[in-house]
Amino acid sequence: GAVVSQHPSWVICKSGTSVKIECRSLDFQATTMFWYRQFPKQSLMLMATSNEGSKATYEQGVEKDKFLINHASLTLSTLTVTSAHPEDSSFYICSARASGSHYNEQFFGPGTRLTVL
């Protein structure tokens, strides 16, 4: 149980285009999902917290107009990187917190490797 999937697993796009990444909780409902960014050989940096049915909460320094987050259902959150540029190339990981979890147990997706040319 507690499986989180991400799609696509990797994507290559041209500079200036937009890319959408999906995060799904497959066997549980997640009122809260998190989006992280990981640069090579570095730790995970929280980008935003996504709550079902409401606006995402972005961390300081993360451009909300560039990284659009939608959490339309209890099992799906999407991250859209708009007008992507090479500096947006990174490994994006989502996680989902089960409804009712009191210690923020998060289940992580396998990640999406984004390469912007």
Added chain:
Amino acid sequence: AQSVTQLDSQVPVFEEAPVELRCNYSSSVSVYLFWYVQYPNQGLQLLLKYLSGSTLVKGINGFEAEFNKSQTSFHLRKPSVHISDTAEYFCAVYSNFGNEKLTFGTGTRLTIIP
């Protein structure tokens, strides 16, 4: 604010030898502690967690960790490592009374030498 320090960025260990990956945390309130493992190009997998109770926590793949409140540490150990343990290991802390976010350490790269 809470923080996590993983002093060792890289740890090389011979196969079948024991290993300890160090983690220290800083928080003014009670915390929950986690160790995650990340294999190349994959997401994070939970190894073990400390919520309350016994300070010695056993996890998957033969790993265990000990919560030491006085030393604010949560070191990860394995008595005998295998080639398949080669991965990145992250310590993380969460508090219901802090910023309510999972805060990660910078990670330790464990390399098993045949």
